[in-house]
Amino acid sequence: MQPIIQTRALTRQFGTLTAVSDLTLEVYQGEVFGFLGHNGAGKTTTIRLLNGILAPTSGSATVLNLSPQNDGRALRQRTGVLTESPALDERLSGYANLSIYADLYSVPAADKASRIAHLLETFGLADRAGEKVGGYSKGMKQRLALARALIHNPEILFLDEPTAGLDPIVTRQVHDMIIRLSREEGRTIFLCTHNLAEAQRLCNRIGVMERGRLIALGKTDELAHEAGLTIGLEIEVTPDSLAAASELLRNQQPSLQVTADNHRLTVSGVRHEDIPTLVAALVHAGVGIYRVTPQEASLEDIYFALHAKEKAQ
Amino acid sequence: MNQRAIRAILRRDLQVVLQSRAVLIPMIVLPLIMVVGLPLILGLTTRSASPSDPNIAEIITLLEQLPPGMLDEFGDLSLIDQALLYSLIYFFAPLFLILPLMTASVIAADSFAGEKERKTLEALLYTPTSDGELYFAKVLSPWLAALGVTILALIGYSIVVNFVASPIVGRIFFPNLMWIALTLWVSPAAAGLGLGVMVLVSSRVNTFQEAYQLGGVVVVPILLLLFGQLGGVIFFSLPFVLFVGLVLWLIDLALLWFGARVFARSELLSRL
Numbered sequence: 001m002q003p004i005i006q007t008r009a010l011t012r013q014f015g016t017l018t019a020v021s022d023l024t025l026e027v028y029q030g031e032v033f034g035f036l037g038h039n040g041a042g043k044t045t046t047i048r049l050l051n052g053i054l055a056p057t058s059g060s061a062t063v064l065n066l067s068p069q070n071d072g073r074a075l076r077q078r079t080g081v082l083t084e085s086p087a088l089d090e091r092l093s094g095y096a097n098l099s100i101y102a103d104l105y106s107v108p109a110a111d112k113a114s115r116i117a118h119l120l121e122t123f124g125l126a127d128r129a130g131e132k133v134g135g136y137s138k139g140m141k142q143r144l145a146l147a148r149a150l151i152h153n154p155e156i157l158f159l160d161e162p163t164a165g166l167d168p169i170v171t172r173q174v175h176d177m178i179i180r181l182s183r184e185e186g187r188t189i190f191l192c193t194h195n196l197a198e199a200q201r202l203c204n205r206i207g208v209m210e211r212g213r214l215i216a217l218g219k220t221d222e223l224a225h226e227a228g229l230t231i232g233l234e235i236e237v238t239p240d241s242l243a244a245a246s247e248l249l250r251n252q253q254p255s256l257q258v259t260a261d262n263h264r265l266t267v268s269g270v271r272h273e274d275i276p277t278l279v280a281a282l283v284h285a286g287v288g289i290y291r292v293t294p295q296e297a298s299l300e301d302i303y304f305a306l307h308a309k310e311k312a313q
Numbered sequence: 314m315n316q317r318a319i320r321a322i323l324r325r326d327l328q329v330v331l332q333s334r335a336v337l338i339p340m341i342v343l344p345l346i347m348v349v350g351l352p353l354i355l356g357l358t359t360r361s362a363s364p365s366d367p368n369i370a371e372i373i374t375l376l377e378q379l380p381p382g383m384l385d386e387f388g389d390l391s392l393i394d395q396a397l398l399y400s401l402i403y404f405f406a407p408l409f410l411i412l413p414l415m416t417a418s419v420i421a422a423d424s425f426a427g428e429k430e431r432k433t434l435e436a437l438l439y440t441p442t443s444d445g446e447l448y449f450a451k452v453l454s455p456w457l458a459a460l461g462v463t464i465l466a467l468i469g470y471s472i473v474v475n476f477v478a479s480p481i482v483g484r485i486f487f488p489n490l491m492w493i494a495l496t497l498w499v500s501p502a503a504a505g506l507g508l509g510v511m512v513l514v515s516s517r518v519n520t521f522q523e524a525y526q527l528g529g530v531v532v533v534p535i536l537l538l539l540f541g542q543l544g545g546v547i548f549f550s551l552p553f554v555l556f557v558g559l560v561l562w563l564i565d566l567a568l569l570w571f572g573a574r575v576f577a578r579s580e581l582l583s584r585l
Contacts, residue, residue, distance in 0.1 A: 053438050053578045076441040087436035089325065091332035096325075103321035104440040132332075148436070 004029045004156060004188050005050060010059035012045055019045040021212040022059070027205075032182045032189040034203030036196070036303060041209040043192040044084060047158045050190070051076055064155060077105065080154030084161050086145035090134035094125055094144050097133060098151055105152035119147040123177075139170030146177065156188045157181065163198060171198075178202055200299035208306050215310045224297045225272050227305035232295030233267040233275065238288035245287045252281050270294075314449070318442045322450035326424050327458060335521065336423050340416055344462060347408055348470035352401060356477030359397040372396040378545045387482065394481045401474050402487070406495055406549040407539040411532060412466050413459040413500040418507035418528050420455035425515030426524035438578050448576040452508060452569065459504035467496045491551045499554055502561035507531050509568025516575040 003026035010023040020042040027033045035043050048054035050063050052072025061068055066075045088097050098116045107115055120126040123143040133141060142162065149157060159178070163171040179202065181187045193199050199206055206223060208216040216226050224231065237245050239262075246260045249267060257268045270278070272294075279292055297305075330336050362369050373392050376384065376399055387398050428434045437447065467488060474487040488496070510531040515524045538557070541547040574580070 048582060051439055054582055055579055073441045073443060076439060079439075081436075081439040083435045083439070085432045085435075087433045089329055089433055090431065091329050092325070096328065100321045100325045101436075101440070104318050104437075104442060106315070106317060106441070145436075 001028050003027060005033075005061070005063050005190065007050070007061040008059055010046075010049060010061050011057050012042075012049055012054060013057045018212050020049065020056075023212075023214050025207055025214060025217055027188060027190060029188055030182065030186045031204040032178065032191055032202050034199035034206040035190060035192045035209065036194065036199055036206055037192075037209030038194060040211075042212040043209055044160055045212075046209075047081065047160055047190070047192065051079055051081060051158065077152065078154055079156045079158060080149035080152065081158045082145055082149045082160060082162055084164070086141045088133045088141055088145055088148070091132060093130050094120065094133055094136070094140075095129040097144060098148055101148050101151050107152055115151065119150060123147045124173075139166055139173070142166060142170065142174065146174070150181075154187070156190060158190045158192075160192045161194070162191070163193075163195060175202060196299045196303055206299070208303065210307060210310050216306050220299055220302065221272055221296065223299075223302045223306065227297075227302050227309060229297045229301060229305050230269045230271055231297055233265075233270050233278070234291075234293040234295060235265040235267065235282070236290040236292075237263060237265060237282075238290070239263045241287040244285065245282055248281060248285050248287070249278065252278060315442060315446055318440070319446055319450040319453070322437075322442075322447065323454045323457070326420075326451060326454040330420050330423055330454075330458070333423060333427075336419050339419050340458075340462060343415055344412055344466045344469070347405075347412060348466045349473055351408075352405060352470065352473045352477065355400055356397060356473075359393065359400065360477075360481075362393065369393060369396050372399060375399065375545050380548055380550060383548060383550055386486075390481060397481070398478055401478055402489065402492070403542060403549050405470070406492070406554070407535055407542060409463075409466070409470070409495065410499060410503045410535050410538070413463045413504035414507040414532060414535060416462045416507075417455045417459035417504035418511050418531060419525065420458050421452075421508045421511035422515060422521050422524040422528055424451055424455060425512055426518055427521035429515070430520045434581065438581065444577050445573070448573050451576075452512070452572070455508050455511075456501070456504050459507070460501055463496060463500045463504070467492070491549060491554055494551060494554050494558070495549070499558040499561065502558050502565055503535065505565030505569065506534075506561055509565055509572055512572035513568065513575060516572075516580070 005025075005027035007023050007025055010020060011018065012020045023046065035046065037043050045054065049056055050061055050068055052068030052075055055069055063075055064078055068075055089100075095116065098119060099112070102112045102116060117126070120129045123146065125140060125144055125147065128136070128140070133144065136144065146162070162178070163174050166174065175198065178189060178191070182189050191199070191203060200220065205217070205219055207214050208223070216223050218226065235245070242260050242263060242265070245265055246258050249256055249258050249265070253274065255269055259266045275292075275294060279289070282289060359369065373396055376392070376395055379399075383403070384395055384399060387395055390398070471487050475485050478487070479485055507528070511524060511528045514528045518524050518527060538547065542549060547553065
């Protein structure tokens with residue numbers, strides 16, 4: 001599959017500070033790509049580089065087959081960005097905020113009113129569209145900013161901390177919108193966040209940044225593997241084979257911790273790649289298996305393990 | 314140039330400015346004081362003053378130093394009346410230049426530094442407008458507003474001056490050629506000066522108030538013109554006004570050229 005975003009050794013320095021260092025990654029059409037990292041890890045700078053509003057010190061990037069540096073205008077016509085702070089004109093109404101950006105993005109005049117009305121309706125702001133944004137709640141502002149980022153139907157949506165400071169209900173609404181935009185509308189989403197539960201819930205693949213460097217890239221299980229994390233297994237077996245299965249697993253890998261409870265074995269310390277071997281050994285020994293459930297490491301475990309590993313290096 | 318985008322930014326900046334009391338109050342109060350209050354007070358007090366009054370005596374001394382041709386058409390009038398006409402026509406000319414300069418400065422401070430303070434600039438930078446279009450639109454809105462205020466002020470001032478002095482002169486005599494040149498040639502340049510300075514100041518500060526206070530120094534050259542005229546060193550004759558306009562336009566060009574360099578996206582982002 002052709003990547004929609006591709007960077008090669010992308011680097012940006014501000015004086016002696018390297019905000020983004022040697023970044024190489026690919027993002028594919030229709031995926032929700034999570035870009036994780038602490039504050040100051042280089043996430044926002046990367047969004048700026050990918051949209052051509054900041055020039056790289058070295059390296060290159062292509063987004064939608066365009067060079068952000070050389071084709072910035074054409075590129076920004078096809079991308080939408082939700083900045084970390086909503087950056088709305090609070091002295092103007094919600095409608096005026098969208099109307100101005102519709103003009104800035106050259107939304108066809110004939111479609112402008114219907115497009116704004118549709119977005120206000122979709123984001124639950126139609127009733128208060130005529131009011132000044134300064135009087136909106138934080139959640140309403142965030143929804144309006146998201147509507148603004150979508151005013152020109154962008155193919156890629158860059159979201160910088162879209163749920164920071166929002167209450168759980170609004171956070172859920174924003175998550176549902178991200179899922180809908182990705183799954184139903186096929187948009188590519190580049191999601192910068194330090195909310196690990198959010199990333200785990202929404203993202204197909206994740207890149208982890210640490211002080212400007214990409215220290216890991218892949219799906220959650222791949223990251224767990226890269227972090228050297230083991231996982232747990234729950235194996236439901238026939239009651240008569242419980243003891244034998246327990247014994248066999250301990251013999252197979254002495255490092256495993258196995259506890260038997262009723263007709264279920266709980267195994268910890270398993271490496272992801274060893275699961276097929278362990279299951280095959282049980283089957284070969286005639287153990288009746290009803291169900292094998294891997295207990296995956298949480299993204300939080302993975303994230304901290306990756307950072308610990310990075311620090312140790 | 315994407316004219317629709319430029320119009321959108323113009324509309325937005327002016328709408329935002331009109332919602333701010335900190336910007337609106339100086340824009341309304343200053344012209345009212347300068348084009349209505351002061352000339353009315355001056356006109357009414359001078360008409361009832363005697364030539365021995367020290368202030369009037371000073372103006373009469375100035376009248377004697379005037380270059381030929383400046384008040385010739387009023388040569389038949391009394392010295393007191395000539396002193397009044399001198400004050401209304403020449404004394405207020407440099408003061409009048411403060412209007413476009415301050416209006417452009419206040420709006421530019423809100424448009425550039427205020428935008429940084431409100432954190433609304435970044436979203437604008439992500440739009441498909443070019444650096445040039447953004448800069449042009451953001452410079453144009455304070456400049457047009459300043460021009461509008463100045464023309465309105467000239468209309469107001471003309472009404473007041475004719476109300477105060479046309480009974481003496483016997484006809485509607487204001488604005489004269491010098492004032493038309495002042496409004497159409499020098500005032501836009503004075504607005505450009507306030508604007509240019511504020512663009513540069515705003516790139517270094519983070520709030521509207523800081524920009525407004527620091528950028529206030531731009532009024533100094535206009536005050537020098539005012540004191541120069543009060544001291545009898547310079548006079549706002551038509552050639553002098555045309556010359557001042559030319560100098561200001563040249564300064565504007567330099568300031569706006571530097572401003573355009575500062576307003577590049579990459580420069581702005583490194584300061585956000």
